[in-house]
Amino acid sequence: MDGMSLLTITVLAVFVGFEVVSKVSSTLHTPLMSGANAIHGIILVGAIIVAGQAADPWVLVVALLAVVLATANLVGGFVVTDRMLEMFRGRQRPPSNAVVPEDRGSVEPVKKEGRQ
Numbered sequence: 001m002d003g004m005s006l007l008t009i010t011v012l013a014v015f016v017g018f019e020v021v022s023k024v025s026s027t028l029h030t031p032l033m034s035g036a037n038a039i040h041g042i043i044l045v046g047a048i049i050v051a052g053q054a055a056d057p058w059v060l061v062v063a064l065l066a067v068v069l070a071t072a073n074l075v076g077g078f079v080v081t082d083r084m085l086e087m088f089r090g091r092q093r094p095p096s097n098a099v100v101p102e103d104r105g106s107v108e109p110v111k112k113e114g115r116q
Contacts, residue, residue: 029084037077044070 024032047070051063 033077033081033084037074037081040070040074040077044074 021032044067047063047066051060051067054060054063
């Protein structure tokens with residue numbers, strides 16, 4: 001394939017991917033991110049394999065750049081997924097037999113001696 005065909009396919013894939021992901025409801029976004037993380041893990045393994053077998057210095061540079069970008073994307077995906085799962089967990093209540101510390105920030109009304 002020539003360069004123009006590859007560029008056209010890349011641009012179309014970006015537009016289709018944006019449209020598909022933007023239509024996903026927030027409830028399904030976390031499972032979608034988990035699937036994307038698995039795909040990025042496979043991409044990272046492929047980039048490592050290409051970097052290990054690169055004979056040309058330019059191929060090695062591009063492969064190492066792919067390893068760095070795939071790693072950043074994979075880690076960022078896990079961070080975002082973890083933050084989204086935190087939203088669904090809610091607040092944890094302490095057990096009923098737990099000792100609750102005093103509230104030191106509360107202010108009690110001061111009784112004035114001269115008035116009643």
